[in-house]
Amino acid sequence: MAIQKPSIPKGTRDFSPQEVVKRNFIFDTIKAVFRKYGYQEIQTPTMENLDTLTGKYGEEGDQLIFKILNSGDYLSKLNLDQLQTTTSKTLTPRISEKALRYDLTVPFARFVVMHQNEINLPFKRFQIQPVWRADRPQKGRYREFYQCDADVVGSESLLNEAEFVLIYQEALSNLGLKDFTIKINNRKILSGIAEIIGKPELIVDMTVAIDKLEKIGLDGVVKELLEKGFRESDIEKLKPIIELSGSNEAKIQSLKSVLSSSTTGLKGIEEIEKIFNYTEQLQIEDSKLKTLQLELDITLARGLNYYTGAIFEVKSNEVAMGSIGGGGRYDDLTGMFGLKDLTGVGISFGADRIYDVMEELQLFPDNAGESTRVLISNFDETAETYALPLLSALRRNGVAAELYPTAAKLKKQLSYADAKKISYVILIGSEEMESGLLSLKNMQSGEQQKLDIAAIIQLLNS
């Protein structure tokens, strides 16, 4: 076989030991906050049945799902004569029954429906697992990435929404992020706006267009709205709404008058107000937490079409990066799996983007790299034999220890310890074996002292 240069698929990454330490720091921090708010962890399979996933993310989303080819001769059951008239859309379900999960929310909905008799409502779960999207990779965008989701189903209370705001604030603060904005909106407000304009059927096009306000400016949004079938007069009505500015309170007041004739719109505003209220009352004085930056942003839309109430998005203000988190309320996610009238709300942290932000801001604690605490040198066979019981004694007492596996040059062994950031090295030669006092070298200071094994264990455990 010809030698091939190894590579990994586009948009995927290897993680070195140092990177895994940092990534675990992120996961552990987020998990701790989730647990503190009463969420329990679940896991679901890497692959789902294809029909579980299709149709949940819109047409574009469906194209980004990684499909898994059926096992065996996947063409054998096909009538090949039909291939001429077959499109990839109709062919796909016949040669692929499984797909890699695209997010954690839909698998969760599936989980809830399948286990509805075992779980008790309201069910609060969190889940940290990789997801896959057949997207084109670019900055902050990968084909395999981790999502950290928390969702609650079976509770209409807006207390859940408010708590998610606090979870974002607490988790991101604990990670060391200093300046980030939690944006909130409500799908009902967007529906109300579309209603007022008299174009309720164009709500999706409308939200997609105004979502881009920050990026392409008002002129760009107007241009896109015209292309989508809005008239000048519609846009005149829309302009004052999307240009809304000022405090959250001011925005709410103007929206109330603009949307006064839309019951849906008013309901959305009421929900937002209630969430603000809850967060104010739940805010605890904690000097470690950054000031809550919660902003009502009615241009916030988010593509996923299953949201029906609150919508969240979190952005770092320190680094140019897409959103590092998002979520919202969905009233009927389990409906498509046959379980009606179950409402849910959830959020997601983009761990990989948070990693990139933290790396750029150098927020990782630098002591995170230590693995082995002590290395025992290996001079020769006699010393090795002498060292073996010491090695297991160290480990028995909870000290991460290793014995250099060959009698290499000491220089090489110390270099190994240095490269692996091992704090201590025990040197065992003929003199040490005779006296029982081992030379313990501190790799940071370079100092050496002679101690017996009990004293060493005590020192390393302190």
Added chain:
RNA sequence: GUGGUUGUAGCUCAGUUGGUUAGAGCACUAGAUUGUGGUUCUAGGGGUCGUGGGUUCGAGCCCCAUCAUCCACCCCA
């Protein structure tokens, strides 16, 4: 799906209007130092210049194609 960027050592990159044997730093190996790492000094290994074709006496450099890459758009975490 659309537009652009960049492909030279393990990594980051130089490489003159096209001209002999393609370089540097870092990393690696060895020695200076037979039981002492990080600093220093010395030496060494490592390249089909992304791939294929073309122009030319001659191509890392020019032209075409192709693949990969990164960035932006779309969309999204």
